[in-house]
Amino acid sequence: xxxxxxxxxxxxxxxxxxxxxxxxxxxxxxxxxxxxxxxxxxxxxxxxxxxxxxxxxxxxxxxxxxxxxxxxxxxxxxxxxxxxxxxxxxxxxxxxxxxxxxxxxxxxxxxxxxxxxxxxxxxxxxx
Amino acid sequence: xxxxxxxxxxxxxxxxxxxxxxxxxxxxxxxxxxxxxxxxxxxxxxxxxxxxxxxxxxxxxxxxxxxxxxxxxxxxxxxxxxxxxxxxxxxxxxxxxxxxxxxxxxxxxxxxxxxxxxxxxxxxxxx
Numbered sequence: 001x002x003x004x005x006x007x008x009x010x011x012x013x014x015x016x017x018x019x020x021x022x023x024x025x026x027x028x029x030x031x032x033x034x035x036x037x038x039x040x041x042x043x044x045x046x047x048x049x050x051x052x053x054x055x056x057x058x059x060x061x062x063x064x065x066x067x068x069x070x071x072x073x074x075x076x077x078x079x080x081x082x083x084x085x086x087x088x089x090x091x092x093x094x095x096x097x098x099x100x101x102x103x104x105x106x107x108x109x110x111x112x113x114x115x116x117x118x119x120x121x122x123x124x125x126x127x
Numbered sequence: 128x129x130x131x132x133x134x135x136x137x138x139x140x141x142x143x144x145x146x147x148x149x150x151x152x153x154x155x156x157x158x159x160x161x162x163x164x165x166x167x168x169x170x171x172x173x174x175x176x177x178x179x180x181x182x183x184x185x186x187x188x189x190x191x192x193x194x195x196x197x198x199x200x201x202x203x204x205x206x207x208x209x210x211x212x213x214x215x216x217x218x219x220x221x222x223x224x225x226x227x228x229x230x231x232x233x234x235x236x237x238x239x240x241x242x243x244x245x246x247x248x249x250x251x252x253x254x
Contacts, residue, residue: 001180001197001199003197003200003202003204005195005204007136009134009236009238011238011239011242013241013242014242042174042182043172043173043174043182043183043184044172045170045171045172045184045186046170047169047170047186049188053128055169055170055186055190055191056170056186057170057172057184057186057191057193059172059174059182059183059184061176063182063195063204064182064184064193064195066184066191066193066208068132068190068191068208068210070128070130070239072128073130075130075239077130077132077190077208077238077239079206079208081193081195081204081206083195103242105242109136111136111138111204112138112197112200112202112204114140115138115140115141115230115232
C-alpha cells in the first residue's frame with residue numbers, strides 16, 4: 001500500500017449546539033461521511049462527555065475521521081485523513097453541512113510523501 | 128472547556144518493521160504515551176490489516192492519538208492532539224522512540240484558536 005495520503009483539518013465554528021452535542025447523531029454522520037467518500041469502515045468509537053461535548057473516531061481502511069466538539073463554543077474540530085484515491089474533502093464538507101457550521105476553515109496537509117533528505121544542490125558555483 | 132489545542136503531526140520513517148506491524152505492541156505504546164502525557168484514556172480502538180499494517184486510536188479526555196503504519200515502507204503516520212495544559216510532544220517523542228524511527232518530522236498545528244473573521248484594515252487610505 002502506498003504511504004501517500006491527504007489529511008484535511010476542518011475547523012468548524014458556529015455549529016448547532018444540539019447537533020454537536022448528540023453522540024448518536026455524530027456517530028451516524030461520521031459513518032455516513034466515510035461511506036460517501038467510498039471508504040471501508042473498520043472501527044467506530046465515540047464518547048460523550050459531561051456536561052457536554054463529544055469525541056470520536058471512525059477508523060477506515062484508508063485512515064481515519066475524528067471529531068472533538070465543544071457545544072458551548074459552537075466549535076467542532078474535525079480531521080479527515082484518507083489514503084489511496086479517496087477525496088477527504090467529500091467527507092469534510094458532508095460533516096460541516098450536517099453539523100450546521102456557518103464558519104468553516106479547511107486546510108489540507110499531504111501525508112506520507114517520504115522523508116526529507118539532504119539533497120544535492122541544483123546549482124553549484126565553480127571556485 | 129477551552130477550545131484551544133495543540134496538534135502534532137509526526138511523520139515517522141525508518142521505523143522497525145516488527146514494531147510497526149505489532150498491533151498489541153502499538154496499542155500498549157499508545158496507551159502508555161497518553162498516560163505519560165498526563166492524559167485520561169477514554170476509548171481505545173486498534174485494527175490489524177492483512178498482510179500488514181496497523182491503524183488505531185486512543186481517544187483521551189483531551190482529544191486523541193492516532194497511528195497508521197506501513198511496515199513495508201518503514202513508515203508510521205502519527206497524530207497527537209491535546210487540549211488543555213498537556214504537551215503533545217511528550218507522547219509524540221515517546222512513540223517515535225518506541226517505534227525505532229530513525230527519521231522523523233514533527234509539525235505542530237494550533238487548533239481551536241477561533242474563527243478567522245474579516246477585520247477592519249489597520250491602515251486606510253484617504254480618497
